Amino acid sequence: xxxxxxxxxxxxxxxxxxxxxxxxxxxxxxxxxxxxxxxxxxxxxxxxxxxxxxxxxxxxxxxxxxxxxxxxxxxxxxxxxxxxxxxxxxxxxxxxxxxxxxxxxxxxxxxxxxxxxxxxxxxxxxxxxxxxxxxxxxxxxxxxxxxxxxxxxxxxxxxxxxxxxxxxxxxxxxxxxxxxxxxxxxxxxxxxxxxxxxxxxxxxxxxxxxxxxxxxxxxxxxxxxxxxxxxxxxxxxxxxxxxxxxxxxxxxxxxxxxxxxxxxxxxxxxxxxxxxxxxxxxxxxxxxxxxxxxxxxxxxxxxxxx
Amino acid sequence: xxxxxxxxxxxxxxxxxxxxxxxxxxxxxxxxxxxxxxxxxxxxxxxxxxxxxxxxxxxxxxxxxxxxxxxxxxxxxxxxxxxxxxxxxxxxxxxxxxxxxxxxxxxxxxxxxxxxxxxxxxxxxxxxxxxxxxxxxxxxxxxxxxxxxxxxxxxxxxxxxxxxxxxxxxxxxxxxxxxxxxxxxxxxxxxxxxxxxxxxxxxxxxxxxxxxxxxxxxxxxxxxxxxxxxxxxxxxxxxxxxxxxxxxxxxxxxxxxxxxxxxxxxxxxxxxxxxxxxxxxxxxxxxxxxxxxxxxxxxxxxxxxxxxxxxxx
Numbered sequence: 001x002x003x004x005x006x007x008x009x010x011x012x013x014x015x016x017x018x019x020x021x022x023x024x025x026x027x028x029x030x031x032x033x034x035x036x037x038x039x040x041x042x043x044x045x046x047x048x049x050x051x052x053x054x055x056x057x058x059x060x061x062x063x064x065x066x067x068x069x070x071x072x073x074x075x076x077x078x079x080x081x082x083x084x085x086x087x088x089x090x091x092x093x094x095x096x097x098x099x100x101x102x103x104x105x106x107x108x109x110x111x112x113x114x115x116x117x118x119x120x121x122x123x124x125x126x127x128x129x130x131x132x133x134x135x136x137x138x139x140x141x142x143x144x145x146x147x148x149x150x151x152x153x154x155x156x157x158x159x160x161x162x163x164x165x166x167x168x169x170x171x172x173x174x175x176x177x178x179x180x181x182x183x184x185x186x187x188x189x190x191x192x193x194x195x196x197x198x199x200x201x202x203x204x205x206x207x208x209x210x211x212x213x214x215x216x217x218x219x220x221x222x223x224x225x226x227x228x229x230x231x232x233x234x235x236x237x238x239x240x241x242x243x244x245x246x247x248x249x250x251x252x253x254x255x256x257x258x259x260x261x262x263x264x265x266x267x268x269x270x271x272x273x274x275x276x277x278x279x280x281x282x283x284x285x286x287x288x289x290x291x292x293x294x295x296x297x298x299x300x301x302x303x304x305x306x
Numbered sequence: 307x308x309x310x311x312x313x314x315x316x317x318x319x320x321x322x323x324x325x326x327x328x329x330x331x332x333x334x335x336x337x338x339x340x341x342x343x344x345x346x347x348x349x350x351x352x353x354x355x356x357x358x359x360x361x362x363x364x365x366x367x368x369x370x371x372x373x374x375x376x377x378x379x380x381x382x383x384x385x386x387x388x389x390x391x392x393x394x395x396x397x398x399x400x401x402x403x404x405x406x407x408x409x410x411x412x413x414x415x416x417x418x419x420x421x422x423x424x425x426x427x428x429x430x431x432x433x434x435x436x437x438x439x440x441x442x443x444x445x446x447x448x449x450x451x452x453x454x455x456x457x458x459x460x461x462x463x464x465x466x467x468x469x470x471x472x473x474x475x476x477x478x479x480x481x482x483x484x485x486x487x488x489x490x491x492x493x494x495x496x497x498x499x500x501x502x503x504x505x506x507x508x509x510x511x512x513x514x515x516x517x518x519x520x521x522x523x524x525x526x527x528x529x530x531x532x533x534x535x536x537x538x539x540x541x542x543x544x545x546x547x548x549x550x551x552x553x554x555x556x557x558x559x560x561x562x563x564x565x566x567x568x569x570x571x572x573x574x575x576x577x578x579x580x581x582x583x584x585x586x587x588x589x590x591x592x593x594x595x596x597x598x599x600x601x602x603x604x605x606x607x608x609x610x611x612x613x614x615x616x617x618x619x
Contacts, residue, residue: 134471139348141471142507163473166510170500174508187521195455197479198522205521209499210514 006274009262009292014303017292021260022239023055025229027220028070029062029190030245030267031297033077036192039266041298043078048304050080057229059242061184061219061249063089063156063200066114084232089183089219090115092228093154094122096218101179105151108172110158110165110203111183119154126154134164141167152179155207155215157189157200166206173211180211184219186249220244221252226259243297247273247288255287263290264297317563317573317603319590327615330604334572335551337362338541340532341373341383343557343579344609348504351390352578354610359392361616369399370541372554374496374531374561376404376468376512379431398544403495403512403531404428406540407466408436410530413543415491419463422484424477424515429468429495443477456480467519467527468495469512478518485523492523496531498561502580532556533564538571555609557581559589559600567599575602576609 009017026032032042049056058070058081065073067083067090074081093115097103109115109126116129127147134141144167153169172178185201204215218224226242229235237258244250245267251274254261263274271293277285294300322330331337339345345355362369371383378386380397387395404425411417411433420439423429433440441459456479465481484490498511516527530536541547549570556562557579563586566573575586589600606612 133474138471138503138509142503142505142509159475161475161478163471163510163515166473166514170508170510187524198475198482198518202478202518202521206510206514206518209517210508210510212499 005289005291006271006278007292009294009299013292014300015306017241017260017262018052018054018300018303020239021054021241023057023233023235024049024241024243025057025059025226025259026297027244027246027250027267028058028060031243031250031264032058032079033073034266035190036073036077038077038079039296039298041296041301043080045297045301045304047080048301052304055233055235056081056085057233058086059220059225059229059253060086060088061186061200062189063093063183063219064112064114064189065090066117067091069114087225087229089156089225090118092225093156093181093183093218094118094124095228096181096216096224097124097152097154097179098122100216100224101152101181103152103179106147106149108147108150108153108169109156110161110169110207111154111156112158115154115156115183125149128165128168131160132162132164132168134162134167142171144168144171146171150178152181153207154181154183155200155204156183158203161203166210169207170210173207173213180207180213180215182215182217184249185217186219220249221256223253223256226253226257245269247277247290251290252287254290261290261292263293264295265293266296317567317598317601319575319586319601320604322574322604322606323611324615327604327606327611330572331362331367331553331612331615332365333551334367334553336368336370336545336547336553338370338372338538338552338554338571339609340556340558340562340579341371342375343502344555344576345371346386346390347578349390351392352609354608354613356391356393358609358612358616359395361613363394365616368545369395370545371395371400372532372537372541372565373401374403374498374512375501376402376407376428376495376531377426378402378404378428379435380405382428401537401541402428402432403537404432404468406537407468407493407495407530408432408438409540410528410536411438411464411466411491411493412436415464415493417464417491420459420461421464421466422459422462422481423466423468424470424473424481424519425466425468425495426470426472429466429470433466443480444472452476456483458483462490464491464493465519466493466495467512467516470515473515478522481519482522485519485525492519492525492527494527494529494531496561497529497533498531532561533568535565535568538565538569559586559602563602564599566602572604573602574604574606576606578608
């Protein structure tokens with residue numbers, strides 16, 4: 001870990017850093033792609049890292065795609081990547097329910113078909129995915145039939161989010177034994193074409209407020225995302241580099257797990273943001289200060305090719 | 307200790323009935339009642355409620371109804387009162403968060419422009435009755451609209467969010483777009499996270515929808531309903547109210563009792579609704595000073611105790 005933090009990564013430092021790690025974990029949105037466009041130079045960086053013997057992983061809070069869908073997108077954009085290297089929250093939530101919650105039973109799902117697929121691949125049955133408009137009156141909603149096999153509520157990004165879904169989740173969560181899991185707390189979801197819509201964090205907040213309960217959150221900055229990768233691939237945290245564009249998720253995760261951290265400026269956070277955290281003196285905020293930063297990950301290419 | 311004396315928090319949580327309760331009621335000129343869990347539960351009046359209201363009015367008290375429930379326009383509530391056996395309760399005595407939100411937008415915010423409203427019939431009707439220009443989103447996706455690309459009305463100057471059983475992602479996304487303009491007002495009818503229904507069940511409240519929108523927009527809403535003071539100020543702007551002579555009667559510590567404390571009113575908790583004596587006691591025993599405002603001055607089993615106290619004479 002660097003003694004002085006938040007330094008620009010350049011010159012000899014690049015090679016030094018790369019030589020000190022075996023694995024590099026990349027966030028996706030704002031780091032290797034923006035919407036459906038690869039960040040210029042990003043595919044070359046990932047591919048060169050692999051050629052030089054580094055392990056590469058993709059760690060994203062976005063719950064709208066399965067590992068396979070991500071692998072397909074990566075392939076289309078010129079990245080040499082396989083399903084096994086992708087850790088999205090659709091996959092990780094299913095993992096979490098299985099291994100941490102030890103779920104026996106079904107899940108009431110507010111989320112995408114991708115999430116449904118990952119759950120089913122893990123042998124977990126879900127109910128609730130898809131449109132669910134309200135019908136009847138208030139007394140009908142309170143008496144909505146509950147599936148007795150549902151033992152957990154999982155909330156991810158859902159464009160079909162509705163009052164009725166919120167209501168059903170609330171009914172299940174009235175049972176304190178029912179587990180409550182959320183994929184992530186990001187307030188915005190970046191889309192293809194550069195737009196953004198309200199993110200999972202908003203939907204999760206609605207359910208948490210109605211149920212007056214806190215969800216267990218799977219996505220960054222929760223350690224689970226790293227543990228998922230580390231357990232499957234036997235990673236040593238001190239030999240890992242986390243590359244991200246968000247201080248409050250990517251860099252925080254890196255700090256919490258003892259990884260080296262690199263902020264890239266092609267996404268959400270700025271150097272000013274990082275320096276503000278650094279000056280604050282607050283221990284929590286210090287975790288959001290990256291070891292290094294670059295304008296774009298393309299900047300590490302020369303060190304890889306040289 | 308019943309009788310006069312100002313309210314305003316730090317209550318004694320004292321059970322009262324009979325002569326002591328009568329003394330308390332005699333010392334006040336105006337009585338403000340919450341509705342759900344106090345006056346009625348669903349479609350049934352709380353036993354003794356019509357009688358209690360009648361007796362209070364007979365003794366020259368003014369009776370107001372202050373409810374966070376924004377699902378119906380005032381006229382509907384007036385009909386409900388009538389249906390449930392209350393004589394002589396008129397629209398003008400009823401203050402719902404929908405009515406007060408409309409009044410706020412028109413009179414306090416002096417809104418020029420439209421309101422993008424997320425809400426049901428109550429919210430939309432009250433806005434229209436107040437002469438406020440409404441854009442209501444029906445939330446349906448069409449050939450020109452999807453959550454990824456929704457046309458915005460350039461005249462919208464405020465977003466109002468209230469209980470809406472047709473709430474969906476589209477409404478959330480659209481409201482969020484409007485709120486990107488920092489000049490656009492952000493108002494919520496009430497903060498209730500859930501509402502009780504018959505048989506111990508619950509349903510999500512306006513507060514949960516507001517939370518989604520606050521998270522999406524990174525902005526805080528101006529909340530009209532209890533425990534905020536706005537509803538009291540709305541009543542006071544129409545009737546001459548003196549906090550020292552007003553009594554707030556409610557069933558929910560976090561809304562009604564806190565509302566009373568915020569407005570300097572004496573408060574009575576009735577046990578026919580959401581909150582329990584144990585919960586009131588917990589707040590009372592708490593170390594933190596802010597929790598004191600959640601403690602009612604007085605506690606009654608039910609509003610029927612009012613009739614009993616007043617009839618006894």
